[in-house]
Amino acid sequence: MLGIVRQKMLGQSLLKIRPAISVLRSYSSAAKQMTVREALNSALDEEMSADPKVFLMGEEVGEYQGAYKISKGLLEKYGPERVLDTPITEAGFAGIGVGAAYYGLKPVVEFMTFNFSMQAIDHIINSAAKSNYMSAGQMSVPIVFRGPNGAAAGVGAQHSQCYASWYASCPGLKVLSPYSSEDARGLLKAAIRDPDPVVFLENELLYGESFPVSDEVLDSSFCLPIGKAKIERKGKDVTITAFSKMVGYALKAAEILEKEGIDAEVINLRSIRPLDRSTINASVRKTNRLITVEEGFPQHGVGAEICASVVEESFAYLDAPVERIAGADVPMPYAANLERMAVPQVEDIVRAAKRACYRAVPLAAAA
């Protein structure tokens, strides 16, 4: 009897250790914990320090230390010529950023949320994205548009939209969406160094979340390649693609699925444009099943593009219809219970994965 109790305790403690194993593995190099906010702040700080042409512009970025404190301490360190508090004129200051980028400066334009980028979308698309092509390569636009994207908590329909698919459909733009602190640091640095316009979609609810970071990530020359997805969790039964906050949900779903005998592979897209089609397709060719997860509206979304890519390149490998999980096709409601229903939850991902593995009642019968 004592042996069984000991076995149970050992089993439980093993289960407790497993989720934290990434911390244990890097324990020897003393892994630090870093919030996404700190990651973005340190990336901005290091890039501004390394290159005097980099400057930050946006509402509340200076004296208020940033609407979400991402630019904390930067005004003090670099002065008001390089950290500019703008009036509430998105179209104006986005255009000023593009004009400055034409002349080789490297603006980082902050939108308080990407919902406000719609005031400036003419400059993001028509001046920034298309100029290199229209000028036959004469005008390069090394600008970064960054800010929180997607739903927050109870901010209503006009403050909650995800713009990943809108910007990702435009040639001439690069669109990045980090999940962890490592992603935030590496991708923001890559975006600032990139000679093309980059739309950098953060997430307000991730700013305060802490992730372990290795010494390599903390190095000031750390950079992640644009256009490369990361396999957060290897698996063999079903592929789940996600970006930004949904990566965390997909990982939680994968843990639940594991208990039911489904080994899910979770891909963190990191780069929405260019999309890492080869990593996604290689994964689908291995698992034969695909679920795409995103927070934004379903029609013409990121998932639609991934599904099309897989159907075009890996159709013969699919054992089940591809499924896309997206936000509800409705402007984001305000009430907390309605908001919860309008955004994908972990249970939705679990149900879809089981459907793809033919482990539950099929969609048609459920409807």
Add this chain to the structure above:
Amino acid sequence: MVLGRAFEDKCAQMYYYRKMFGFVRLYNGQEAVSTGFIKLLKQQDSIACTYRDHVQALSEGIPARAILSELLDKATSCCRGQGGSMHIFSREHNMLGGFAFIGEGIPIGTGAAFTSKYKREVLKEADCDHVTLAFFGDGTCNNGQFYECLNMAALWKFPFVFVVENNLWAILFLRFIRKDQLSGCWVFMWMGWMY
């Protein structure tokens, strides 16, 4: 000026002969404005315009052959046929385009003026005194971006000139200066003085 007029007349002729198509906006009658301004600029100064940009491009020194080739879809033109009539760009001549949305060029030009100030004050290039001009029409003065940039250029003191070419047209709407509209006219002129 004469070259500008001859060029635009030739464009009209090519258009009617169906050698040129799509959007082509001509500058006949307005040549004096941009020619006069641009003559006073230095090589490093820059300009931004609306879609009515042929003559500004000529005044900046872009060869007429390069611009006409662009309008006739030649790969040997200034933008390899990728920009067209409305999007004449030249890095060499500091011509920042050519923008379809009126008012779009104003923030771009303001950004170029910002760069001039930034280079002087932050990058310590003491001899940088580049000026930027934005050319646009009276119709553009209805656009929000015009006022946004007036505010920011004054706030941050940019070396920037807003050139309003009052040709009395706003796209296809002709504004007659009648007695009953005089008050509107004065308001506009007063705002011009204000800024």
